[in-house]
Amino acid sequence: MCEGLRARGFRLTPQRLAIVHLFSRDGSHPTAHDLFARLRPAFPTMSFATVYNTLDALAQAGLSSSLRLGALSGLAAATRFDPNTEPHHHAVCDRCGVVVDLPVDSLAAPQVDARKVRTQSQGFRVRTVETIYRGTCAGCRSRPSLPPLPNVTPEA
Amino acid sequence: MCEGLRARGFRLTPQRLAIVHLFSRDGSHPTAHDLFARLRPAFPTMSFATVYNTLDALAQAGLSSSLRLGALSGLAAATRFDPNTEPHHHAVCDRCGVVVDLPVDSLAAPQVDARKVRTQSQGFRVRTVETIYRGTCAGCRSRPSLPPLPNVTPEA
């Protein structure tokens, strides 16, 4: 992932290396705050600007994408970031907020070649397709009642 | 739509009637600010709280849904609201931000019964499916270069 940044002309600072190291192995779709919180111990002077800046650099290099899933209750909806560059869907748990990646063939309705489809009556040229499945994850289903629901990002 | 609100026990105030009247005929997926701006001339004292409150009431009555599509550039991503309660997809133009509804059968990949599918390895029980096609709309494709791109909500 670092090579990708370097190839694009981005400088590899210690902060970026740390962010990339953490983010690239993180399948939890962390928010900028999540990453920031985990980096602060090692980089007490780290700022949000740097986290966002690096995430943006990764996006420019095609090494990450962002997800806006909306809030669960009245909380503000933070952008979540995803290092998975393979085509995939997302499943979001309504209760605990966990987000899991789904390979494109794991459901009955694959998104296949819709990318090139030009939607008939509207003249749209489609470039990307994004499918979100909302429901309840296994953990929350087996749990008796709905727990207090902390601030997203479970099983961190 | 008003009946739906009344049936749910919501009071029909002049403000709500105006919001519902405007919103129910609006296929542009307006933001709260869009509606507010169009209502202010007739209701100089209208507040955002009332707009959000009414949109929330409509959502509770199952008469509208919300869309979080993310910002086009660095702007904050406003929630867009949709009075269309039929199952449908959304196509979003990367350039001008326009959002159009797509009937479920207008593309090769229908979302059909995925609602009841339990995604294999993850144990998720899926309740809703949401598909977003991103690309370029007919108008922007025919336009020579990329125009300055004002603050979303084109052809209002």
Added chain:
DNA sequence: ATGAGTGCAAATGCTTTGCATCCTG
């Protein structure tokens, strides 16, 4: 009349920005 709804303003939370300083390439 009674409590849901309204309006206002302040608060909240995420994200961006300006600018002086730092440090990678």
Added chain:
DNA sequence: CAGGATGCAAAGCATTTGCACTCAT
């Protein structure tokens, strides 16, 4: 050693909330 990157704090926005007042039912 030049310009991209960082850190800090303040600014921006969308959205929510508290509270006193109003009005639909």
